[in-house]
Amino acid sequence: MNTPVLLSTPLPDVVGRCKKIRECNLDDRTPDIIRNAQNGDTEAFRELIDLYGPRIYRIAYQTSGNSEDARDIAQEVFIRLHKKLGTFRHTSKFTTWLYRMTVNLSIDYLRKNAGRGIVSIDSDGQTPDFPDTGGLPDAHAELSELKGVVAKLTAYLTPNQRKVFVLRDLQDFSTPDIADVLKCSGATVRVHLANARRRIRDALVKHYPHLAERNTSGGED
Secondary structure, eight states: OOGGGGGGSOHHHHHHTGGGOOOSSOOTTHHHHHHHHHTTOHHHHHHHHHHHHHHHHHHHHHHHSOHHHHHHHHHHHHHHHHHHGGGOOTTSOHHHHHHHHHHHHHHHHHHHTTTTTOOOOOTTOOOOOOOOOTTSOHHHHHHHHHHHHHHHHGGGSOHHHHHHHIIIIITOOOHHHHHHHHTSOHHHHHHHHHHHHHHHHHHHHHHOHHHHHHHOOOOOO
16 A cells, blocks of 8 residues: 555545544444455545544544644554554454554653643642633533533543543443453453543542532442
8 A cells, every 4th residue: 555545535624524424333344445445445545534533533632632633643543554454353343453553642642742732720720721612502611611621631641541531431432342442451441430530520620610510420330
């Protein structure tokens, strides 16, 4: 396969089609698409980007808390996918393999770019500014603000906590699927998730009490 195929499907276009694409619940043609892409079919590779690009971007965004970083991470995932697709063996789930790559590259990117996408909460309790939601109905404005705050606050989680929290609470992966992606036990996933939720909850209570009051819960899987 030739690398320029990546440039023929611009990332903004892939992200823009997010709501129009059904991903993850794919039909029986998916293994054939993967095999065709492995054999150098550029159209098949572009189809994989169309199918999985939106969720890759969302995972990257919710891990980094920054749209610019998320685009860089997603592009790096596509490049790595192009290089490594030939090593994928059809004895395992493609999504497990791909999303493992995504979360690992997301964390690696943040480590290499320390400070990028990190929200600053000073000791005097000052909190960062978020987009004005004054034009939205109250419930939608609160939900929009909550999502923005939570995505930013993932910066305070450890790498493993962040991976689990993004996949479980923001992407709605099941605990067994997360265990497969991260190559760990379900018990380990639950421990990281409980610790992540506690950290997020504590940060919300301290810095965003108006959001924490109605939106935090101690529930675990």
